Amino acid sequence: MAQPVKPARTSSATAQRHRVRQDLAAAAMHLFASQGYEATTVDEIAAAAGVARRTFFRHFRSKEEAIFPDHDDTLVRVGEVLESAEPHEHPLDTVCRGITEVLRMYAEAPEVSVERYRLTREIPILREREIASVARYERLFTRYLLGHFDESAHRDGDDDPLLAEVAASAVVAAHNHVLRRWLRAGGKGDVEAQLDHAFVVIKDTFGTGIGGGRALPAAPPATVSTTGEVVIAVARTNASPAEVMRTIEKALKGA
Amino acid sequence: MAQPVKPARTSSATAQRHRVRQDLAAAAMHLFASQGYEATTVDEIAAAAGVARRTFFRHFRSKEEAIFPDHDDTLVRVGEVLESAEPHEHPLDTVCRGITEVLRMYAEAPEVSVERYRLTREIPILREREIASVARYERLFTRYLLGHFDESAHRDGDDDPLLAEVAASAVVAAHNHVLRRWLRAGGKGDVEAQLDHAFVVIKDTFGTGIGGGRALPAAPPATVSTTGEVVIAVARTNASPAEVMRTIEKALKGA
Numbered sequence: 430m431a432q433p434v435k436p437a438r439t440s441s442a443t444a445q446r447h448r449v450r451q452d453l454a455a456a457a458m459h460l461f462a463s464q465g466y467e468a469t470t471v472d473e474i475a476a477a478a479g480v481a482r483r484t485f486f487r488h489f490r491s492k493e494e495a496i497f498p499d500h501d502d503t504l505v506r507v508g509e510v511l512e513s514a515e516p517h518e519h520p521l522d523t524v525c526r527g528i529t530e531v532l533r534m535y536a537e538a539p540e541v542s543v544e545r546y547r548l549t550r551e552i553p554i555l556r557e558r559e560i561a562s563v564a565r566y567e568r569l570f571t572r573y574l575l576g577h578f579d580e581s582a583h584r585d586g587d588d589d590p591l592l593a594e595v596a597a598s599a600v601v602a603a604h605n606h607v608l609r610r611w612l613r614a615g616g617k618g619d620v621e622a623q624l625d626h627a628f629v630v631i632k633d634t635f636g637t638g639i640g641g642g643r644a645l646p647a648a649p650p651a652t653v654s655t656t657g658e659v660v661i662a663v664a665r666t667n668a669s670p671a672e673v674m675r676t677i678e679k680a681l682k683g684a
Numbered sequence: 685m686a687q688p689v690k691p692a693r694t695s696s697a698t699a700q701r702h703r704v705r706q707d708l709a710a711a712a713m714h715l716f717a718s719q720g721y722e723a724t725t726v727d728e729i730a731a732a733a734g735v736a737r738r739t740f741f742r743h744f745r746s747k748e749e750a751i752f753p754d755h756d757d758t759l760v761r762v763g764e765v766l767e768s769a770e771p772h773e774h775p776l777d778t779v780c781r782g783i784t785e786v787l788r789m790y791a792e793a794p795e796v797s798v799e800r801y802r803l804t805r806e807i808p809i810l811r812e813r814e815i816a817s818v819a820r821y822e823r824l825f826t827r828y829l830l831g832h833f834d835e836s837a838h839r840d841g842d843d844d845p846l847l848a849e850v851a852a853s854a855v856v857a858a859h860n861h862v863l864r865r866w867l868r869a870g871g872k873g874d875v876e877a878q879l880d881h882a883f884v885v886i887k888d889t890f891g892t893g894i895g896g897g898r899a900l901p902a903a904p905p906a907t908v909s910t911t912g913e914v915v916i917a918v919a920r921t922n923a924s925p926a927e928v929m930r931t932i933e934k935a936l937k938g939a
Contacts, residue, residue, distance in 0.1 A: 557812055557813065560816050560819050561808075561816070564815050591885060595854045601853070602853035603846060630847070631846075634850075
């Protein structure tokens with residue numbers, strides 16, 4: 430069922446809030462980089478952004494949060510992506526679309542993201558702040574996956590919370606990997622395409638077990654891969670058995 | 685090659701260091717719980733543990749680190765587990781043994797771990813500090829797995845860093861899940877057995893793709909599982925092809 434449309438904040442209030450947060454973040458980034466993180470006070474950040482100290486604390490709980498102005502809004506947007514997913518979409522695909530929203534947050538301002546990455550590498554407390562922010566997305570995905578295991582699988586569900594958490598962490602790890610590589614390359618290149626590639630690799634490698642019974646959308650009718658001592662065959666049960674068997678037999682003989 | 689034995693610290697110095705850290709941690713836990721995290725100063729923690737403020741800062745960088753006295757040593761011990769692994773051990777199993785060391789750190793003092801968990805749930809900065817600590821293990825595992833992909837797989841290695849990071853995150857997510865469940869249950873029960881079970885579930889579900897070509901030690905000659913629209917067959921290539929084919933054919937017909 431589609432979600433009812435929520436009454437939006439007045440757009441001017443939203444724009445104002447957004448502008449203040451961006452100004453504070455830009456001021457914090459500049460001060461951290463120019464005079465050092467420890468030497469910078471909240472008062473200085475507020476003054477540089479032209480607002481009062483109490484305004485700073487309406488937007489951020491602490492100094493180390495100030496350079497991450499967008500995670501709160503992005504978390505809300507990711508939640509909306511999950512809530513508005515079509516019922517037929519594979520839950521893992523929905524989660525991949527969710528984390529793509531996070532990636533876009535970084536990709537929208539490559540220069541800012543690259544500079545912030547430089548700061549997070551130098552200042553452990555900023556790095557830890559960012560790790561904690563990303564953990565919030567992971568918890569959201571875990572809850573979503575847990576609520577969307579396919580009941581038609583009829584399996585013992587005792588391990589569902591474990592599998593949901595592991596699958597969510599895999600998606601977030603893929604995002605982190607792709608994002609970090611892009612940031613190290615100076616924010617150049619199509620990072621969203623790189624993330625899509627990572628999702629394909631993960632599904633090919635780990636994906637057969639995720640989702641509790643539904644075929645992954647990208648799965649061909651039958652695939653066989655032989656790596657060293659193991660042959661792995663994945664087939665849709667509605668594929669022709671004869672065709673599947675031929676493929677597997679060939680792989681076994683060739684091994 | 686076996687690592688050369690490193691000269692140990694004198695045991696009395698090590699014991700002294702350990703005792704001071706434990707005393708500071710106990711004092712911090714007590715003060716955070718009794719008078720609140722914000723209201724507690726480093727000076728008070730040091731005084732309660734009977735040491736000077738500068739001694740506190742020889743052991744911990746900040747107030748929020750004080751309740752986690754064991755992560756540094758555990759990280760070293762986990763590194764030793766990885767370095768001393770036998771060459772024939774599957775790298776993913778080595779990593780599982782590594783994270784088991786982390787679990788033991790919590791399991792050694794259930795009451796302390798449960799009380800600390802309560803604090804980390806109430807005080808976001810402590811929770812984030814712990815998340816950051818666990819991220820260090822994950823980075824160690826990622827590097828280890830990346831250095832131990834089996835070259836005999838002869839595959840394109842471009843995605844190895846991605847797969848290493850995703851596999852490491854899966855192992856850590858399993859640990860986090862089992863640990864959290866145990867802490868919520870008041871630290872009762874055999875948590876190490878629960879972690880071993882989680883590893884089995886993960887290997888069964890996601891494990892076929894991890895390891896770049898070597899059979900997982902627990903893999904039977906051939907297994908077939910049918911879940912909804914997909915049949916997955918995993919066979920060792922040295923199993924009898926006829927036997928493997930019979931098993932798969934049966935599964936396909938039964939689906």
